[in-house]
Amino acid sequence: MNEFETDGQPLLEIRHVKKYFPIRKGVLQREVARVHAVDDVSFMVREGETLGLVGESGCGKSTLGRTIVRLLEPTAGEIRFEGQDIADYGARRLRPLRRRMQMVFQDPYASLNPRKRVGTIIGDPMRIHKTGDKRSRHARVQELLETVGLSPEHYNRFPHEFSGGQRQRIGIARALALRPKLIIADEPVSALDVSIQSQMLNLLEDLQNEFKLTYVFIAHDLGVVRHVSDRIAVMYLGKIVELSPAEELYRRPIMPYTEALLSAVPIPDPDLAEARERIVLQGDVPSPINPPSGCRFHPRCRYATEVCKKVEPPLVDYGDAHLAACHHPLNVDEATLAQVRAAPETPEEADESALPRDSSGLSEPIAGETGSAKPNP
Ligand SMILES: Nc1ncnc2c1ncn2[C@@H]1O[C@H](COP(=O)(O)OP(=O)(O)O)[C@@H](O)[C@H]1O
Numbered sequence: 001m002n003e004f005e006t007d008g009q010p011l012l013e014i015r016h017v018k019k020y021f022p023i024r025k026g027v028l029q030r031e032v033a034r035v036h037a038v039d040d041v042s043f044m045v046r047e048g049e050t051l052g053l054v055g056e057s058g059c060g061k062s063t064l065g066r067t068i069v070r071l072l073e074p075t076a077g078e079i080r081f082e083g084q085d086i087a088d089y090g091a092r093r094l095r096p097l098r099r100r101m102q103m104v105f106q107d108p109y110a111s112l113n114p115r116k117r118v119g120t121i122i123g124d125p126m127r128i129h130k131t132g133d134k135r136s137r138h139a140r141v142q143e144l145l146e147t148v149g150l151s152p153e154h155y156n157r158f159p160h161e162f163s164g165g166q167r168q169r170i171g172i173a174r175a176l177a178l179r180p181k182l183i184i185a186d187e188p189v190s191a192l193d194v195s196i197q198s199q200m201l202n203l204l205e206d207l208q209n210e211f212k213l214t215y216v217f218i219a220h221d222l223g224v225v226r227h228v229s230d231r232i233a234v235m236y237l238g239k240i241v242e243l244s245p246a247e248e249l250y251r252r253p254i255m256p257y258t259e260a261l262l263s264a265v266p267i268p269d270p271d272l273a274e275a276r277e278r279i280v281l282q283g284d285v286p287s288p289i290n291p292p293s294g295c296r297f298h299p300r301c302r303y304a305t306e307v308c309k310k311v312e313p314p315l316v317d318y319g320d321a322h323l324a325a326c327h328h329p330l331n332v333d334e335a336t337l338a339q340v341r342a343a344p345e346t347p348e349e350a351d352e353s354a355l356p357r358d359s360s361g362l363s364e365p366i367a368g369e370t371g372s373a374k375p376n377p
């Protein structure tokens, strides 16, 4: 939304976060397998920044979002919010944090209690957290209704009296009630008519500027997040496979999965649109119960070679804060490639580069553009 701010302080840092769901069977409910929904994810989000989180359905975006705000307990890893690792906080220690991190959900129909009045729905978080008295809460709800573009007169109405877009505004008002710093918006416009999606995106952007919010904005395609994200993380089967400043990602995708996702985004420029090949991804996302060996994308990747089946590619820094995990990176020139290969990173170091560094280590411009989408050997 705003320019990529390199000077914002990290608000959220996650390191090696895993979330596995056990699958149990039999009378004894023995664990027979695990869903590797989020599998070793590290990144940070700066204050005031919007990080887009993109990937096909089932790749673990919602699980990651819910784990960050601790609606789910991580299997492993650190979740640093405002400097504190909240990964193993219990309910009591989480309570004060719940005010500062909120979620907006995809489905505005399912996420609002149909039997409650709108004013009660929006005011509930304040009541639960015991902020203000009844009168001040009432006034605050009316103010929030106006903030999200509804009318204070809507206070006593029920959710079914509203359209999908209006309900999403109610969900957003509820998320704002406790003046959070971080909002995880889980596909907030996916269930809405295309015609009102941009209104909702504009609203979220205005709110970000007004209340200095930090967003993790989840979407299943790269079209929606383009204009709202400062940086974008691409997720595939529980892993971050590319992480880059937004415009850079659209100009120069490095990981073939990103290239495929991008090829599905409509381009307004007809010449460009004609020049670009539409890549149809074969098959569905494989099961996260037994993820493919090596690079998890290899069964669907048109550039895959033997090494891809055997060795998991680490997330490598290609310069300009652009990280990608691929043995045959696209759109990387020879000089950059030689530089990257001359300084082989351990997976550990590469993960660290998804996290903040002191300014000395950041952004040494090394990459030039090749424009060609030929994979490197
Ligand atoms: N509570 C759960 N128990 C078991 N598996 C789950 C649970 N929640 C999600 N999953 C599985 O984890 C994977 C990731 O799901 P999800 O995070 O919802 O993906 P996304 O939001 O990217 O569509 C899917 O395979 C899903 O079936």
Ligand code: SF4
Pocket: 255, 256, 257, 295, 296, 297, 298, 299, 301, 302, 303, 304, 305, 308, 313, 325, 326, 327, 328, 329
């Ligand atoms: S590592 Fe291999 S399979 Fe994975 S994206 Fe790169 S080329 Fe494709």
Ligand SMILES: [Mg+2]
Pocket: 061, 062, 063, 186
């Ligand atoms: Mg989801």
